[in-house]
Amino acid sequence: xxxxxxxxxxxxxxxxxxxxxxxxxxxxxxxxxxxxxxxxxxxxxxxxxxxxxxxxxxxxxxxxxxxxxxxxxxxxxxxxxxxxxxxxxxxxxxxxxxxxxxxxxxxxxxxxxxxxxxxxxxxxxxxxxxxxxxxxxxxxxxxxxxxxxxxxxxxxxxxxxxxxxxxxxxxxxxxxxxxxxxxxxxxxxxxxxxx
Numbered sequence: 044x045x046x047x048x049x050x051x052x053x054x055x056x057x058x059x060x061x062x063x064x065x066x067x068x069x070x071x072x073x074x075x076x077x078x079x080x081x082x083x084x085x086x087x088x089x090x091x092x093x094x095x096x097x098x099x100x101x102x103x104x105x106x107x108x109x110x111x112x113x114x115x116x117x118x119x120x121x122x123x124x125x126x127x128x129x130x131x132x133x134x135x136x137x138x139x140x141x142x143x144x145x146x147x148x149x150x151x152x153x154x155x156x157x158x159x160x161x162x163x164x165x166x167x168x169x170x171x172x173x174x175x176x177x178x179x180x181x182x183x184x185x186x187x188x189x190x191x192x193x194x195x196x197x198x199x200x201x202x203x204x205x206x207x208x209x210x211x212x213x214x215x216x217x218x219x220x221x222x223x224x225x226x227x228x229x230x231x232x233x234x235x236x237x238x
Contacts, residue, residue, distance in 0.1 A: 054096070057086075057088065057092070057096060058096050058097075058106070060086045061082055061086060061093060061096060061097065061103060061106075062103065062106045062107055062110060064082050064085040064086050065077050065082055065103045065104070065106075065107055066107050066110070066149065066150065066153075068081065068082070068085065069107070069149035069150075069152075069153070070147070070148070070149045070150070073149065074104070074149060074152060074153070074157060077100065077103070077104075078100065079093050079094070079100060082103070101157075101158055101159055101160065102159075102160070104153050104157050104158075104159055105153075105159035105160060105161050107150065107153040108150075108153040108154045108157075108159055108161060109161070109169065109171045109172070110150075111147070111150040111151070111153055111154040112154060112169075112171045112172050112174065112175050113171050113174070114143075114147075114150070115140070115143055115154070115175045115178075116171070116174035116175040116177075116178050118139050118140075118143050119136050119139055119140060119175060119178035119179060120178050120181075121139075122135040122136050122138070122139035123135065123136050123178065123181060123182050126182075129182070129185045129186070130226075130230065132181075132182045133182045133183065133186070133226050133229060133230070134222070134223070134226050136178070136179060136182045137197075137201055137222045137225060137226050138219075138222055140179075140201045140205070141201060141204065141205055141208075141218060141222060144201075144202075144205035144206075144208075144209065145205065145208065145209060148209065151205070151209075155202060164195075176194065176198070179194050179197060179198055180194045183197055183229060186229055186230050186232055186233060187229070187232045187233045188233060193229060193232050196229075196232075197225065197229050200225045200228075201222075201225065204218065204221050204222065204225065
């Protein structure tokens with residue numbers, strides 16, 4: 044291993060430690076507890092070292108979000124793979140998305156709520172962000188012609204339900220019925236689409 048290779052590896056390891064520490068603090072105490080100073084203390088590096096890796100706290104949040112999108116894509120693909128047929132795949136992906144949002148609140152906040160410079164729905168969108176969308180597209184596509192708009196609508200509905208549930212703004216214990224309604228709407232999407 045060359046000196047350059049070692050330095051690249053060490054830099055990547057430091058970045059991984061920073062992201063892991065930010066995520067751990069956020070999951071246990073909330074994102075308001077994640078500061079550059081706190082992270083520097085947690086991983087035992089100076090603040091300038093952290094700034095040499097990430098320009099700001101928002102950049103760290105974005106790095107956590109990218110990890111989250113990788114995890115979400117893997118969860119959704121596994122759900123689809125475990126399904127028995129197209130309808131079951133759609134339901135399993137919807138249920139898995141919902142479970143992901145509820146079980147990883149700080150990660151989900153980094154992905155969808157907190158400000159980042161991540162670009163969505165553009166040519167410059169990172170592959171990690173596209174992968175989750177593509178996992179949803181794969182289970183939506185058998186039920187519609189306009190796959191992108193139906194996938195966006197399905198995703199938006201799942202996200203909205205998850206956010207309402209997470210914030211206690213809807214009746215508890217009804218999420219399975221709500222998910223089933225959204226899934227049925229996607230199954231019926233092509234017949235209901237305006238001409």
